[in-house]
Amino acid sequence: MRAVYAKTELESLLDPESGPWRAQAGESIQLMGTPVGLQPTEAIRVAWMGKTIGAIGSVRVAAIHNGDVLAFRLDWEDPDEDAEVLDNDSFPDAAAISLPAAEDAPMVLMGAAGKPVNVWYWRADEADSARHLTAEGLGTSRTLDVKTVKARGIWKEGRWQVVIAREMNVNTPGAAQITPGSEIGFGVAIWEGSHKERAGIKAFSVDWKQLTIDPTNAGGKA
Amino acid sequence: MEASKRQLAMVMDLNKCIGCQTCTIACKRLWTRDEGMEYMWWNTVNTQPGRGTPRDWEKSGGGFENGVAKPGQLPTRSEFGEAWEYNHKDVFYGGKGKKAHLEIQGEKPEWGPNWDEDQGGGEYPNSYYFYLPRICNHCTHPACLEACPRKAIEKNAENGIVTVNEDSCRGYRFCMEACPYKKIYFNQAAKVAQKCIFCFPRIEQGVANACARQCPGRVRFVGYRDDKNAPIYKLVDKWKVAIPLHPEYGTEPNVFYVPPLAPAAFDENGEIDESRSRIPMEYLESLFGPAVNESLAILKTEMDKSRNGEKSELIDLLIAYKWKDMFGGFDKDPATIEWVKS
Ligand code: SF4
Ligand code: SF4
Numbered sequence: 001m002r003a004v005y006a007k008t009e010l011e012s013l014l015d016p017e018s019g020p021w022r023a024q025a026g027e028s029i030q031l032m033g034t035p036v037g038l039q040p041t042e043a044i045r046v047a048w049m050g051k052t053i054g055a056i057g058s059v060r061v062a063a064i065h066n067g068d069v070l071a072f073r074l075d076w077e078d079p080d081e082d083a084e085v086l087d088n089d090s091f092p093d094a095a096a097i098s099l100p101a102a103e104d105a106p107m108v109l110m111g112a113a114g115k116p117v118n119v120w121y122w123r124a125d126e127a128d129s130a131r132h133l134t135a136e137g138l139g140t141s142r143t144l145d146v147k148t149v150k151a152r153g154i155w156k157e158g159r160w161q162v163v164i165a166r167e168m169n170v171n172t173p174g175a176a177q178i179t180p181g182s183e184i185g186f187g188v189a190i191w192e193g194s195h196k197e198r199a200g201i202k203a204f205s206v207d208w209k210q211l212t213i214d215p216t217n218a219g220g221k222a
Numbered sequence: 223m224e225a226s227k228r229q230l231a232m233v234m235d236l237n238k239c240i241g242c243q244t245c246t247i248a249c250k251r252l253w254t255r256d257e258g259m260e261y262m263w264w265n266t267v268n269t270q271p272g273r274g275t276p277r278d279w280e281k282s283g284g285g286f287e288n289g290v291a292k293p294g295q296l297p298t299r300s301e302f303g304e305a306w307e308y309n310h311k312d313v314f315y316g317g318k319g320k321k322a323h324l325e326i327q328g329e330k331p332e333w334g335p336n337w338d339e340d341q342g343g344g345e346y347p348n349s350y351y352f353y354l355p356r357i358c359n360h361c362t363h364p365a366c367l368e369a370c371p372r373k374a375i376e377k378n379a380e381n382g383i384v385t386v387n388e389d390s391c392r393g394y395r396f397c398m399e400a401c402p403y404k405k406i407y408f409n410q411a412a413k414v415a416q417k418c419i420f421c422f423p424r425i426e427q428g429v430a431n432a433c434a435r436q437c438p439g440r441v442r443f444v445g446y447r448d449d450k451n452a453p454i455y456k457l458v459d460k461w462k463v464a465i466p467l468h469p470e471y472g473t474e475p476n477v478f479y480v481p482p483l484a485p486a487a488f489d490e491n492g493e494i495d496e497s498r499s500r501i502p503m504e505y506l507e508s509l510f511g512p513a514v515n516e517s518l519a520i521l522k523t524e525m526d527k528s529r530n531g532e533k534s535e536l537i538d539l540l541i542a543y544k545w546k547d548m549f550g551g552f553d554k555d556p557a558t559i560e561w562v563k564s
Contacts, residue, residue, distance in 0.1 A: 043291040043369030043400045088398065088408045089296040125413075139371035198394045199371045 001027050003063035003070055005180070005214040013064060013071045014152045016161035021073050026062030029188055031203035038109070039200050040139035054203030055192035059095075061209075067216040069150075070178055071165035072097050072120075074188060081155040082193025083124040091198050092125040094191040095153075097164050099176035099184060100208065101134065107187045107208050110135040110200075117187075118176040120164045122151035124193065130164065134174035138200050144172050168213075181215035223367065229382035230420060232434065233443040233457045233464040234355055235480040235540055241339070241353035243267055245433035245442070249357075252432050253419070258411030260305035264418040265433050267355040268336050271343040271505060275335045275356075276301040276404050285365050285402030286472030294399040302407075303334030343505070347492070350500045352482040354509075355441065357433065358405040358418035359466070359475030360384045366417075369400035374415075381446075382476065383420045391415050402471040429556045430549040440542040445550015447476065452550035453539055454478075461536045463520050465513045480540065481506055481514045483521060 004024065012018040033054025039045045059076040074095050082093045098107065101118040111117035111134075119133040119141060130151035135141040148170050153162040168178035178184060185208030191197040249265040266275040274280060276297035284294025307327040316322055342351025360377075364384050367375040374390035375397055377383070386397075386406075391414040398406045398415060406417045421431040429435070434442035445452040447459075457464040457480065464478035484501040486494050499518075506514045520536070528537040546553040 040371040041291075041369050041396065043293075043365065044371060044396055046291045047293040047396075047399060085393070085410055085413065087298050087300075087410075088395065089298055139373070141372075199392070199396070 001061070001063065001209060001211050003065045003211055003213045005216055006064050006066060008064065008066045010066070010069055010150070010165070013066065013069060013165055014150055014163050016073050016075070016152065016154055016163045020064055021062065021163075024062035024064065024073070026060045026073065026075065028058050028060050029205045029209060030058050031056055031188070031190060032206055033203055034108075034138075034200050038138060044200070048201060052195075053197070053201050054190075055195040055197060056190040056203045059188055059190055059205075061188060063211060065168065065178075065180065065213060067180060068167060069165050070168050070213065071163050072186075072188075074160070074162045074164070074190070076160055076190060077158060078155070078160050078192065079158045080192075080194040081124075081160075083127070083153075083155065085125050089196070091191075091193040091196050092123050093155075093160065093193040094121065094123040094198075094202075095160070095162050095164065096121040096133075096189045098135075098187040098189065099178075101174055101176045107185075108204070108206070110138050110141065112137055116174055118174060120149045120151070120166055122149075122153060122162055122164050124153060124155075127151070127153060132166070132172065132175065144174055148172060148175070178213060180213050183210060183212050185209065186211050223364075223377060224379070225362070226377055226379050226382035228380065229362065229447040229476055230360065230425065231445065231447045231454045231458070231476040231478065232357070232431070233454055233478045233480065235441050235443075236352055236354065236482040237480060237540075238439040238441045239267065239353040239355055240439050241267055241269065241336075242438060243336075244436050244438055245355055246335075248432040248436035249418075252421075254416075256409075256412075258409035259407075259416065261299050261302050262407040262409075262416065263302075263335050264405070264407075265355065265357050266335055267353050269339050269342055269351050270354045270509070271351070272336075272338040272341060275303065275337075277333050277337075279404040280468070282404060283402065284400045284404075284471070285468075286363070289472065291365065291369065291400065292402075294402060296395055296398055297404050300331075300333060303337065304329075304331055306331050306334075344500070344502075347488045348500055350484060352484075352501070354467075354479075355433075356403065356405070356467070357477060358384065358401075358420070359403060359473065359477045360418075360420055362474035362476060363472065365400040365402060365471075365473050366397035366406055369396040370394075371396065378422070381422075381425070383422050383425070384417070385419050385422070386415050386417055388412070388414045388416075402468065402473065403475075423561075424556065425552060427556075427559050428552055428554040429559065430552040434549065435556075440545060440548060443542075443548045443550070444552055449550050453548060454550060456535070456539055461520060461524075461539075462513075463517045463536065465510050465517055467509060469511045469513070479510065480521070481510055481517050483518060483525075 105115040466475040487498040
């Protein structure tokens with residue numbers, strides 16, 4: 001997959017329906033549920049044994065960068081909008097992009113000790129404060145900050161369209177740094193609120209997907 | 223999880239609880255007045271038999287079965303009981319005299335804390351009930367802590383108090399599913415789990431829990447489990463009259479109960495039948511397990527001794543002649559302490 005270079009303001013990048021995104025069909029990525037055996041506590045394993053984990057089967061992903069900010073647009077079918085936590089048994093929809101912050105950080109396990117994964121996390125009920133996270137294994141995610149990652153979601157006609165973006169280079173230890181012209185791996189995860197998905201109960205892209213970050217001299221072809 | 227060095231515990235004597243809810247209000251005023259905490263009652267007192275708070279919590283799973291975690295349910299806010307408002311302003315300050323009466327504002331609730339108050343069980347003349355106060359049990363094998371994928375629940379290594387670290391909590395509520403006593407609450411405003419903290423800021427200053435100090439019935443004993451000179455050890459380990467609620471849930475609670483004694487039942491002819499208790503033993507066993515039989519037997523023996531003018535350490539303890547002796551050394555007056563808000 002390519003992250004297309006486009007001379008676009010951040011505001012327009014954050015609008016999943018803006019012109020630059022309309023020009024990008026993106027690529028469909030198959031998702032699978034995190035295996036129940038990998039869930040970090042016995043209570044979770046027992047509660048989810050035999051149940052479907054990962055209610056969302058696929059997501060369409062496109063990427064654009066403007067030389068400064070890299071943005072992903074995720075687009076998936078979801079008949080139920082869960083944008084608010086309405087009761088003790090209600091959970092919000094959420095999505096995340098993960099990037100290796102160390103060589104051979106394992107994707108399925110959300111990193112490992114000394115091999116962190118950097119996560120850009122959007123949750124429908126915290127729309128204005130997407131999270132910048134680091135993780136070194138399942139259940140270890142820790143918030144780096146709540147200002148670096150920008151995200152915006154629109155739910156319409158049974159679909160979520162969510163843009164998750166971050167400056168390619170940030171001054172945060174644990175953050176992945178991205179250079180135009182390079183190739184990086186990325187992963188996607190989706191949590192379906194109406195299915196009570198949260199934490200490690202999610203659908204994810206099985207392995208790192210390759211993403212070529214177009215060089216900035218490639219011209220504004222988008 | 224490593225066992226804590228010591229364990230704070232509470233014993234509640236069900237023979238003395240009058241269901242006044244002073245403990246409940248003491249806790250509410252002290253700890254759960256912030257936004258999102260309206261529906262929370264870390265301390266509840268329910269009439270037994272009854273459906274409890276949250277409704278039917280004993281049927282909601284969680285805890286352990288044969289040492290393995292058992293799936294549990296997430297009780298909804300309406301099962302706990304939403305915090306409804308009254309028209310206090312109208313009634314007390316509205317200048318409407320006797321025309322305004324207390325009325326619930328907004329949607330009429332269908333359940334609430336101790337909703338089935340004083341309904342109890344049994345058929346006349348053998349009807350019966352008693353009160354069961356509950357807080358978090360600060361378990362030795364805390365299902366809540368073990369369920370959390372983020373290790374956001376901590377058991378204090380020095381005193382065994384179980385607390386939620388709200389900085390690590392992300393509101394996933396696996397703890398709420400896992401706690402078989404349903405003593406974890408989700409704060410919708412703060413998006414984190416919250417629970418009884420055993421009044422640790424008071425305990426740290428040598429002051430007993432608010433629910434215990436405020437109790438007019440002298441129901442609650444507080445202290446370290448292993449303090450051999452204090453009431454907890456004597457009631458739980460020495461006299462073996464204080465027993466945990468639902469030991470079969472497998473979490474090893476550190477709140478213990480002196481079970482309720484009851485008068486003898488009436489038989490079909492209206493005669494007193496000394497062989498049967500007004501509170502059916504099967505019911506008590508369903509709450510406290512088989513240990514309740516032994517506990518009640520000891521209580522009866524010691525009461526008889528006391529009636530015959532003999533001295534009984536157990537009965538003297540339970541009477542709690544000296545109020546301060548109930549608190550295992552945590553007997554400082556909170557008014558003498560300079561509290562610093564951090
Ligand atoms: S009573 Fe529930 S909340 Fe309290 S420690 Fe035990 S399992 Fe955890
Ligand atoms: S425990 Fe004490 S304060 Fe609470 S209801 Fe019983 S008598 Fe009242």
